Amino acid sequence: MTSAATLQPDPAPIVACTISRDVQNFELLIDDMENELGESWGDLSFDDALVFMGQPDASTLEFVAIAVDAEDEADLSRISEIIRSAKARGIKVVLIADQLSPIALHQLLRLGADDFVPYPLPNGALHEAIERLRKPAPAVVAAAAAPEVEAVATPKFKAKGDREGVVLPVHGLAGGTGASTFAVNLAWELATISKTDAPRVCLLDLDFQYGSAATYLDLPRKEIVFEVLSDTANIDSDTFLQAMLTFNDKLHVFTAPADMLPLDIIAPEDIGRIVDMAAANFDYVIIDMPKTIVAWTEAVLTRAHVYFALMELDLRSAQNVLRLIRALKAEALPHEKLRYVLNRAPKFTDLSGKSRVKRMAESLDIAIELQLPDGSVQVTQANDHGLPLAENAAKNPLRKKIQELAKSLHDLNKGVEAGKA
Numbered sequence: 001m002t003s004a005a006t007l008q009p010d011p012a013p014i015v016a017c018t019i020s021r022d023v024q025n026f027e028l029l030i031d032d033m034e035n036e037l038g039e040s041w042g043d044l045s046f047d048d049a050l051v052f053m054g055q056p057d058a059s060t061l062e063f064v065a066i067a068v069d070a071e072d073e074a075d076l077s078r079i080s081e082i083i084r085s086a087k088a089r090g091i092k093v094v095l096i097a098d099q100l101s102p103i104a105l106h107q108l109l110r111l112g113a114d115d116f117v118p119y120p121l122p123n124g125a126l127h128e129a130i131e132r133l134r135k136p137a138p139a140v141v142a143a144a145a146a147p148e149v150e151a152v153a154t155p156k157f158k159a160k161g162d163r164e165g166v167v168l169p170v171h172g173l174a175g176g177t178g179a180s181t182f183a184v185n186l187a188w189e190l191a192t193i194s195k196t197d198a199p200r201v202c203l204l205d206l207d208f209q210y211g212s213a214a215t216y217l218d219l220p221r222k223e224i225v226f227e228v229l230s231d232t233a234n235i236d237s238d239t240f241l242q243a244m245l246t247f248n249d250k251l252h253v254f255t256a257p258a259d260m261l262p263l264d265i266i267a268p269e270d271i272g273r274i275v276d277m278a279a280a281n282f283d284y285v286i287i288d289m290p291k292t293i294v295a296w297t298e299a300v301l302t303r304a305h306v307y308f309a310l311m312e313l314d315l316r317s318a319q320n321v322l323r324l325i326r327a328l329k330a331e332a333l334p335h336e337k338l339r340y341v342l343n344r345a346p347k348f349t350d351l352s353g354k355s356r357v358k359r360m361a362e363s364l365d366i367a368i369e370l371q372l373p374d375g376s377v378q379v380t381q382a383n384d385h386g387l388p389l390a391e392n393a394a395k396n397p398l399r400k401k402i403q404e405l406a407k408s409l410h411d412l413n414k415g416v417e418a419g420k421a
Contacts, residue, residue: 014041017041017052017061017065019045020045021045022045029065029096029119032126036126036127049085053089054085058091062091063093063094063114063130064086066108066113067097067098068108080111084111087111092115094129094133095109095113095116096119103261103265109259110226153245154244155241155252159238163283164280165279165280165281165283165284166279166305167275167285167304168287168409169300169308170183171309171310173317174314174317177312178343178344178372178379180212181216182308183288186405187251189390190410191284201284202244202251202254204286204287205254205288206287206288206290207289207290210256211288212383213255215383216388217251217253218385218387222255223258225255225256225257226257226259229266235277237277237280237281241281248391252282263292267295271296272296272299275303279303284413293324301333304337305337307337307339309324309340309341311342311343312342313345313356313360338366340370341372342357370405372398374398379393379396
């Protein structure tokens, strides 16, 4: 006779677990886990997960899905400990995040989470995440890529704090006005203005969301940038310099972070420390600002020697100029530091266009002190190739105009220094 015991199937081995404060808050996750794994998964609370990670049974897990929402942000230390414990056991981690702040999400991802899926779960998103986790890591590619990361140049000089750098922020008053292109090329022209006695120049990309200086110079984005931004009180000048990258051994760049971050992730006093450290170690500090006016814009404006405001010959730029001036005057901020730059200005022979420029300046009661010619398709090509215009299209009219500006700024600065001596 067949024993009744032999008719009972062995329980399916547990290959994954959900970990959450209450899994019932993530009903779609329960459904997707059942569809993907049947009965081969379990559920743990945060407290149970820490205990389970220390038991032998944890070694059978392929991955854990840690589900968190906004209420869990107060408990990030415990969740972080769960991620560390899982990684120590060689268990993959998928974050299921529901309305988690970008800062908290970034912190958990940096601890070693292997993948991230937003909640409510998009159709098929968990399946795709599991497939990615099960795909073997391309060890050969990773090994080959590692030397390239190490080969990226960083500043070689020591931070002595012996400079009084000229701070030159660049602010686009509307989308697509070419502010980042202007900032990158102005920084490069200043850095290469002399073959024998070139000034020390740095470019700070403070657009934490859409900063493109790294793209325009074909530079990677280092994780240490986020560490500097999130802990400026404990960062010294040497650490700040190590977070920079060097383009062609001449221009030093503090890139935007690797991940898109909220602009208010950093306070005015933090930005002030960064700009002050840069000014103490460089002759020129070019700052690529976000288009948005934020709490720390004042910290940059008050430290700026000249604040370049880029605009175009259109109604949106005109309206934004008025808004900006009103905002600065309302807060009693030094709006007189603004120098208006008209990009894609009319050609010399375009008398109608030049008349429009004059009427625009008069109606806004501003002086448009610099008019940049249209660099046309060569500008886009240079940016896509990760090169300044001087390296990719030296005879471009836009490049020549920026070169003239760099020379006049440098000559003016030398004159001021000579007057102090």
